[in-house]
Amino acid sequence: MRHAVAIERAGDYQSDVVRPALDRLLEPFGGMASFVKPGERVLLKPNMLAAKEPERAVTTHPELLRQVIGLVREAGGIPLVGDSPGVGGIRRVAERSGILAVVEETGAEFIPFDETVTVRGKGLFREFQIARPYLEADRLINLPKLKTHEMMTMTCAVKNLFGAVVGAAKAGWHLKAGADRELFARMLLEIYLLRRPDLTIVDGILAMEGDGPGSGDPRLCGLLLAGTNPVAVDVIAAELAGIPKKLLWVERAAEKLGIEGWDRATIDTRGVPVDEAKVSPFRLPHISDVQFGLPRFLKNRLRHYLTSRPCGNPEACTLCGICRDACPPGAITIQDGKLAFDYHACIRCFCCRELCPEGALGVREGALLKMIKKCV
Template identity: 70%
Template structure:
């Protein structure tokens, strides 16, 4: 059985978070089970973009503080690192409040800038992952529970995509992002190259709606933890109330027979995931009903069965972030406004994910609109 622990933590008050973390880890054997004196422990939060803590885009700095202190109390050397979707890791850490915590606790910030090539063991033959991520003695995964327009939910396994440095993320979106099932498999193969020793989920305030970067904060009041990232994600999805058929990562994990992918092999300690929330998290805009279709039909009917990004001119400041972030180079600025090449667009929605002004909307294809209007269960 894989153990997953849930503890109620209502607010990001320092003492409350530290006490909640101690209770959370108690049923798992405490931090001392995962960290030995003198070990270099990489803590990998979610540093998606330069947003303040209250936006719920990044892991909250008080959760990071509590984990750093627990690692140090166990005798470990705390390192903090990630590669954001856009901008420098240091700037995102400063804007999100995490750099202040890193400096106050005496931890070391290790931006993911240099990569090393690692041989793959499945569909993909090799990956380039951040050296600090590969070289640390221990890895603690510290994601934020959020909805995600491409994968429906982002939590433990998806958070590890941050080990892919900078613009190499765009290359993976271009290589695998046009097919959600293939992209999910790629994410799992990244996870399998370096499975975290411990996963701790910040779900005190989660994100719902158009996550992971433009959704709305949602009070959940939980911390979650477990050794197995796949198992923790299973329980997180249960807490969020997300239907299994919309969980691409979890479905891929079951198809691959990964440990922790079956709910019956997971034991939950603490709060009941089925009653943790009064209502399910509000899901992202349904942008794709291609799952289950043969590949040749997906290619032919892609524009009709999917949503496409469009600009809201009154919000767009032509900052160019979406242009730089677009993996297939399908966006340009022309005539004082954004222009999209929808033949090249792979519907990865990196543009929406990273837009700091929430200036990109979605327009449904004809068949997708028709299915939504008919009320067909998807």
């Protein structure tokens, strides 16, 4: 089966730039009317990771959301906007990111993900607690942000669907699968298979490179992507950002599981040619781990030396406790007026760095990892 991914340019977030770009982007698919029928309730799922301003490139930009809401309305659909942020409460995140203002101005319905449904898994994991609105909407439009990710290397179409897991349950999944990138990638794919989006539109106008998804640097790319297969969309997004396949944990897991979209040879692009849309390679997160593929007994013995681990920056830390409360294994405490880490319990998911509002958590590399980096 072949998969289409469209690419278009949009140099900024002005409405008279974004709307025409979206029209061109969706033209190869027949426009929004091909995905939305009159009277259907259409859930728009942006990235609402944390309460950060739009210019920080942490969340899906509100202007892109505004224009997609308009397209859904023109097709006769009823737009809903929902997500479950990692920390901070949905309303605070929506206010700070500018998303709530757009929802109120457009009259869309704001749907916090606070009610769950137990869904039987279709693979390795037996069941998931998924937000009820995510499952019950007539249509689902995925609106991810193109960003680097300290654990998965890249977060885009597939990873954005982790937002269907509600609130504190995310920490539980990090604890269950987060110590192994391959296992975590498989979990993300199994969530995707529970409810496949009808359409994915990627906000790559202002992307993020470096230590994403919450502490990286904004990167102006001026791009929008769209497709019906999130795995294929991610493959093209990574190609445009210069991220090598060997670092794409989700796509590698998709290949092993035989989930369509991982094979570049099956993807046809539309709109701006790939070679013209490519940007200089993204600055990637630090190499945080070189232990995967080792036998378990070696992993356990060498883990401290072959991985990076979070550390506090006392000058920037306000001791707000967000990292402590968000840490899946409870490896962070506050002692004697500073953060203390239990590195034997730490699973290196970097949720603490991802969610810290002050950017007060750094990275300390193991001795063997430092030596290996000098040789690559």
